[in-house]
Amino acid sequence: MARLEPLSTTTPCQNCALRALPIFRCLSGAELAFVEKFKIGELEVQAGSDILLAGTHSAHLFTIFGGWCFRYDLMEDGRRQIHSLLLPGDFIGLQTEMLGTMQHSVQSLTDVRLCVFSRERFWTIYESFPELAFDLTWAAACGERTVEVALSNVGQRPSFERLAALVVHLYRQLDGLRLVKDGTILWPLTQQHVADLLGLSTVHVSRVLRRLVDSGLVRLDGRRLTVVDLPALAEVAAVDPEKPLRRPLI
Amino acid sequence: MARLEPLSTTTPCQNCALRALPIFRCLSGAELAFVEKFKIGELEVQAGSDILLAGTHSAHLFTIFGGWCFRYDLMEDGRRQIHSLLLPGDFIGLQTEMLGTMQHSVQSLTDVRLCVFSRERFWTIYESFPELAFDLTWAAACGERTVEVALSNVGQRPSFERLAALVVHLYRQLDGLRLVKDGTILWPLTQQHVADLLGLSTVHVSRVLRRLVDSGLVRLDGRRLTVVDLPALAEVAAVDPEKPLRRPLI
DNA sequence: CCTGGTCGTTAACATATGTTGGTCGGTCGC
DNA sequence: GCGACCGACCAACATATGTTAACGACCAGG
Known part of the structure; x- marks a missing residue:
């Protein structure tokens, strides 16, 4: 372990x-x-x-x-x-x-x-x-x-929107950390992780993730995820522009 | 307002x-x-x-x-x-x-x-x-x-369990505040509140609340809720004994 | 080279939950 | 007293999501 x-x-x-x-x-x-x-x-x-x-x-x-x-x-x-x-x-x-x-x-x-x-x-x-x-x-x-x-995400959003919101949120966080390269971020999450993050079953995550990729808004190859159109993704996720908050670092 | x-x-x-x-x-x-x-x-x-x-x-x-x-x-x-x-x-x-x-x-x-x-x-x-x-x-x-x-409640539990967990949690909190009288607590929540708390529709809250009352584990009259059998309720809610944490008071 | 494991995928099916729309009993303001 | 509104309830129906099971790709270990 x-x-x-x-x-x-x-x-x-x-x-x-x-x-x-x-x-x-x-x-x-x-x-x-x-x-x-x-x-x-x-x-x-x-x-x-x-x-x-x-x-x-x-x-x-x-x-x-x-x-x-x-x-x-x-x-x-x-x-x-x-x-x-x-x-x-x-x-x-x-x-x-x-x-x-x-x-x-x-x-x-x-x-x-x-x-x-x-x-x-x-x-x-x-x-x-x-x-x-x-x-x-x-x-x-x-x-x-x-x-x-x-x-709020889990309680109020349907699965597609929920997943999209997760990606947008993550992308913005990583962007603040300078961990976005050409719209691409690391994606070390298994579908089991995503399921437990969003309160969904793995099977459904598989479906929704496929739907998201098929929509063309993101690309996913192996352990990397590319956001093709961030504004459109944020739109479909129904998340407000919300900037990443400034934070303390101990 | x-x-x-x-x-x-x-x-x-x-x-x-x-x-x-x-x-x-x-x-x-x-x-x-x-x-x-x-x-x-x-x-x-x-x-x-x-x-x-x-x-x-x-x-x-x-x-x-x-x-x-x-x-x-x-x-x-x-x-x-x-x-x-x-x-x-x-x-x-x-x-x-x-x-x-x-x-x-x-x-x-x-x-x-x-x-x-x-x-x-x-x-x-x-x-x-x-x-x-x-x-x-x-x-x-x-x-x-x-x-x-x-x-965790919203993401992992089905609605009945979810509602039961809410009641148990609330009951314990209020108990720590000495706001439980003979197993009865105040219940100022409309079903809309409960729905927004649990990520459910009001119609479904109505169903599940009825089911909970019918089960005999709680009674509900107007704005008061009585927990008839707390251990049984906690059992059906699948919540661990978890005592209310000690807290600061400013 | 097989073997077992994890991970992702798909299909068929089961079910929990949402939606719509209607009723009914209170309560409040007039 | 009346009408408007709100909260709860119910039934019929629609659908999102879960479940089970099976399969293939991949990878690490023997």
């Missing part, structure tokens, strides 16, 4: 490529220095590994440096709901600090590189770095909003 | 009946004193009033003192998804501070009494009261978890 390998080579936070992106808040020198100390190291995780498990305490806190993860609930009979995809810059493990134990689980979707933070020094943030403390609340609020959008 | 009436008589935070409940974290004397100053006053709101509107800044922040609200998304064509019900002790308006503008709306479901807080002094929390700052993050994390549960 989980294979967590500590890494030898790590990137100093000052040079972090993610921080350069305009969607992330810029940290002051003092804050950066603290984050640097707060950070224990980096971790490489294989695709398909459970990073955090519901019901447990996490020994660490993480930020995704590269790769995709997702958080999910598992019911006793095996049904799974994926709450959201987690992309570079997303913070993992807040629930451990706040609620005492993780309520959901987190799994890697691709090979992933994580920045690892010390739980011991967590309190220092609130004591000494109000802006960073604010960022944590901010991050939680962003996470909440993401789930809200997913809920 | 919204009728916001300032009140003459307000309750000092020290004597707040909510704070006495064990599900809320206990504040220190200094914290209580600050909250008292942070609080501007109280507000009485009629049932069915919009308290916050998506896309706007809120002039104030609120905590529900009494009554029910809900937060929701509205789509252009009128579809509505209710993300969660808000009960006494729930904090309203965090998104305004964090994301710059509300992404969802909040409406009162019953007549509601709100504690009103000053946005100007919001930053003071992070500067001077780390525990309260922590509480804000904590509150956001709780809110996020609530939406996650709703998403």
